Amino acid sequence: MSTKSHVGMEQKVCPVCGQAFDTGTILLDKRLRNSLDRHTVTGWDLCPEHAALWKKGYIALVECDxxxxxxxxxxxxxxxxxxxxxxxxxxxxxxxxxxNIALTGPVAFVEPGVVEMLGQLQPEGEHES
Ligand SMILES: [Zn+2]
Structure with a gap:
């Protein structure tokens, strides 16, 4: 059931895991129209878990078909x-x-096989280089 209201909970979808999560932001329709779903997805953002990994210097390789x-x-x-x-x-x-390219964003989409291949590489360990 989608009961529209003039307030909604903002959600974003994580491009890494594809899961919608609450941002904690309350959305308010300025004209108080009942335009918002209880949970309204406004865009893409890293979920707390994947944002933490990005902050630690990890890029997410998301395998896609x-x-x-x-x-x-x-x-x-x-x-x-x-x-x-x-x-x-x-x-x-x-x-x-x-x-062999500079990856600037937190997410890169890769073809099947890449993730597997990386698993076979020598693990670098957790120590900083
Ligand atoms: Zn995520």
């Missing part, structure tokens, strides 16, 4: 990614080395 995902200009937007459910977190510096 290239057949079922929609590419826009060679990349996949979060909303067009068909997630396989596999996610790997590696250090941003390591990712730059492996993919």
């Amino acid at each position: 290239p057949q079922k995902s929609t590419f826009t200009g060679g990349t996949i937007r979060p909303e067009n990614a068909y997630r396989t459910g596999r996610v790997a977190h590696i250090r941003t510096a390591a990712a730059a080395r492996i993919f």
Whole structure:
């Protein structure tokens, strides 16, 4: 049931895990129209768990099915990614080395096999280099 109201709880969807989470923000329709769902998704943001990993210097490699995902200009937007459910977190510096490109965002969508391949690489350990 979608009962619209002039207040709603803001939710965002995590591009890493695809889960909607509460941001803790209350949305208010300024004209007090009943335009908002009880939970209203306003966009993409990292969930607390994945935001913490990003802050620690880890980039999320989200495996997605290239057949079922929609590419826009060679990349996949979060909303067009068909997630396989596999996610790997590696250090941003390591990712730059492996993919030979500078990854600037907290999320990169990769093809099947990449996550598996990374699992076979020598683990770098948790010590800072
Ligand atoms: Zn997440």
